[in-house]
Amino acid sequence: MPKDYYKLHQTQFEIFIDSALKEDIGSGDHSSLSCIDQESKSTAVLLTKQEGILAGLDLAAQIFARYDPSLKFKPFAVDGSKIGVGSHVFSISGTTRSILATERVVLNILQRMSGIATLTHKLSEKIKHTSCKLLDTRKTTPNFRYAEKWAVHIGGGTNHRIGLFDAIMIKDNHIDFCGGMTQTLKKTASYLEQSGINLKVIVECRNAKEIQQTLPFSFVSRILLDNHSIPELKSALKQINHKKPTEASGNINHENLVAIAETGVNYISMGALTYDAKNIDLSLNAL
Template structure:
């Protein structure tokens, strides 16, 4: 997985690019009518309910835009919120607050939605040993924010990107000439490049599970679109040889049943690609 330093670099890139995109050569709306020396205060107002996410990111945005802005935090990341709650106050340069406003809201609305959905899945898994994972089905350019939001909601991150874990899916297997060939070529590649990366292999049926188990060095087997019955059989076959993961169209109605099959992880792209933004506002006070 990526290091904390790498992750923070991703966050700083997101902030810098978003401000570049939004501000360009200046926030002319504010420059036109608000004096440079004007001071103000605003509150982050919740107009919805769920799990708040992106508070720490917002603090980094304000710091980037203007280190002199002051934040009074009332509700931390991961907290349950309802309509009318105030998450924080920000005070300082009025121009700076307005420059940061849209990035803060856009990020927090999406991060809160992802954290809320993730939390609902985590709650559905309570009492089992199964953990919820995200995927790479994220919005291009802001993956770090969306994966951060999953963790805020109590989920776990899968690999961050193509470079920090090897995942041999159906297309890799087919292009490589089969499961055994793909695994052996991968193991040789890791030796040749002196890389230490975990290997996940996707199985489409029980026959493929058995073939994967013939090779050593596989960290986790992904059971893709398996029925409940076949999932239970696969878990029994795999035993403690490696970890197990279920994926493929799993939703609120089926997640508990898959967990009860005994898998270690359930991955869901819906955590990041199918959410409805939380309604938040930044209002002057």
């Protein structure tokens, strides 16, 4: 994932920020309007309440700036930093009403992204002695996918496709609906030629026969081995014999992750990186 991830996907993030703020503020922050003077200026600091890997700081800065460009954001850390209990992450200064209006959206994003980055880092560390890379999936929170994938990258993982539009992934249902692997891949080859698009093509192979049928197709970028046991995975990798990059997925957790990585598979994709991550506890406190 490129360093300028926000700029690369700026349109999507701006849509997300506007939607998130509208969802929370609605017709107005009546709590603050009722008791905070319009001229009031304040400073608040973000404090951490548990250890983890920080993620979402750059996005938080964009949220503050988009809502109220006059707010002064001062970071004390960077995305990817290890944080401990009581760490000061940033300060925000300016109109009190603006700080309060953006507080919850910023906290939600930082807590969620930091939780994902922390889990990704923990699991990546377990397999760092191998050449295997940890991938995320499309099992993400609706309308929050770009941020969650950004968090995976910050935590040391590698991003899979963002959606249905930036890679072709032929899975079991595609194969069954088309009447078999060879027929499916012939149709895919025709589609690529006619459309002129240049996309990675990942193909799920359930058994040795499907692997044999897939290998001759040069446009296939990677072979996906889903729900394979360790012996089945080793057998499949032996058959593939480094002719295509490989990816393992399905029922992979912290208990079997290392054993799967040690088979020599190139990638492991885990939906749990996003759906099983627990938020990091953070708070924004007035100074």
